[in-house]
Amino acid sequence: MRLAELKDKLSLKSLNDVYDKDVEGAFVSDMVSDVMAGAKPASVWVTTQTHKNVVAAANLVDIAAVIVTRGRPVSDETLEMASRAELTILTTDLDTYSLVGKLHAAGV
Amino acid sequence: MTDVRYGFIVVEKCYHCNDERSYFAAEHVPPKEEYREGEHFWDYMGSSQSVQFNLKCGECGAVVELGELLGLMTCAGCTDECDLNVLSRICESQRIWVYAALTYNPDEQMKAHMAEKLAVLSQYFNDRIRTEGKKILVVPGWLVHDVDMCHGSVLRDVGMFEVEPEPQTT
Numbered sequence: 001m002r003l004a005e006l007k008d009k010l011s012l013k014s015l016n017d018v019y020d021k022d023v024e025g026a027f028v029s030d031m032v033s034d035v036m037a038g039a040k041p042a043s044v045w046v047t048t049q050t051h052k053n054v055v056a057a058a059n060l061v062d063i064a065a066v067i068v069t070r071g072r073p074v075s076d077e078t079l080e081m082a083s084r085a086e087l088t089i090l091t092t093d094l095d096t097y098s099l100v101g102k103l104h105a106a107g108v
Numbered sequence: 109m110t111d112v113r114y115g116f117i118v119v120e121k122c123y124h125c126n127d128e129r130s131y132f133a134a135e136h137v138p139p140k141e142e143y144r145e146g147e148h149f150w151d152y153m154g155s156s157q158s159v160q161f162n163l164k165c166g167e168c169g170a171v172v173e174l175g176e177l178l179g180l181m182t183c184a185g186c187t188d189e190c191d192l193n194v195l196s197r198i199c200e201s202q203r204i205w206v207y208a209a210l211t212y213n214p215d216e217q218m219k220a221h222m223a224e225k226l227a228v229l230s231q232y233f234n235d236r237i238r239t240e241g242k243k244i245l246v247v248p249g250w251l252v253h254d255v256d257m258c259h260g261s262v263l264r265d266v267g268m269f270e271v272e273p274e275p276q277t278t
Contacts, residue, residue, distance in 0.1 A: 021239065031265045033159035036180075037112045042238045052261050056182045059205055060244060060263070062237045085205065086239070 001107060003065050003088060006044070009106050010099070012067060012090040016079050019086045021064045026108050028100055032057040039063060044108065046096055050074040052081055059085040069096045109232070110164040110171065116155040117179055117264055122148040131212070132160050132178055157265035163232050172228045176218065180207040181249065181260040190253035192260070203242050210249040210262065222248055 004020045006012070024042040029035055032053045035045060041062035047054065050072050058066050065088040068074060074089055082089050092099055115134035121127070124147060133139055138155035158179055163172040183196040183206065196206040209226050211218070226246045233244040252258050 031157060032263050033114060033157055033265055036263065037109060037114075037159045037161060041236045053263050053265075056180075056207075056261060056263050060180070060207065060233060062233075062239055062242070084200070086242075 003044075006103075006106065006108065007088075007090060010092070010102050012092050015068075015074055015089045015091055016083045017088070019065075019088050021088075023064045023108060026100065026103050027063075028096060035061060035063070044090075044103070046099055046103070048072055048096065050078055052078050054078065055081045055085055055087055058082075058087055063087065065090055067092065067099065069094060069099050109161045111162040113160045115158065115160065117158045117262075118155045119153040120150040121153050123151050124149045128153070130178055130210075132158065134160065156262075158263075163228055172225055174225060174229065176211045176222065176225075177229075178210040178212065179262045179264055180246065181210055181252075181258075181262045182207060184259040184261060186257065186259045187253060190258070191251040192247070192253070195247065195251065199245060204245050205243070206245050206247055207263075208249045208251060208260065209246050219248065219250070 001023050002020055003023050004018055006023050007014060007018060022042050023044055025040055026046060027035060027039040027043045028046045030047050030049050035057045039045060039061045042064050044065050044067050045058055045063045046067045046069060048069055050068055054066060055078060068089065068091045071091060071093040079089060113134040115132055116138040117130055118133050118138050119128065119130050140152040142151050160175065160177065162174055183192045185193050187193060192208050199206050211222060226248060230244055230246045
């Protein structure tokens, strides 16, 4: 599935440009160390964390997009870094559990 | 990636000579006890959750041990005097993302070994990249001009305790 399609299906809001990529899975964690060690490339990363390290870790393992749950605010600094790395930051008011259910139902 | 060890990067300071240093502790809680080591009296300054790992070749089984690696850092662009900053800017224009590998204080022998290991680590990340034209370059941390003045961002788990639950409504 393409990222833009997933964004529309789940009514996710993009906080920067959508860099459309293939999405092959999802990874759920609030720890960058978890992502570095366990996330697969082309996954969407579901998290409540919004600091700059999220972008650095996502970029390192080639995450397709970060989905921030519970509508947590993301700083301009994080978004600027994400855009430089061509990493889409999506957000939803849903909590992580509800979003993961929808991701699964959407075939991710 | 093999032998993944979760733990903490612990920062400690000698209150005798004011030296600071960091190390990785593969423990469930960060060790906070003050202790003496020769002339130094090391005092716990802080810690953050992190991970250490080794790399194993999927074909021949050879293992590259990365126990010296404390963490990876991205450049914040503090000063033009810093080789990491200069390199990061040049590389970014070519969609190459530079990460500096922070290690224990390296001697010359360790520097030579680390260069080889970091080439393997770069290759590990690059082999997994799906985004066309993008590359990762892991370089030695000693490219940083002045570690004490560096504002680079170390990949570690910050903010874990700022994530508060939403207020309960009844």
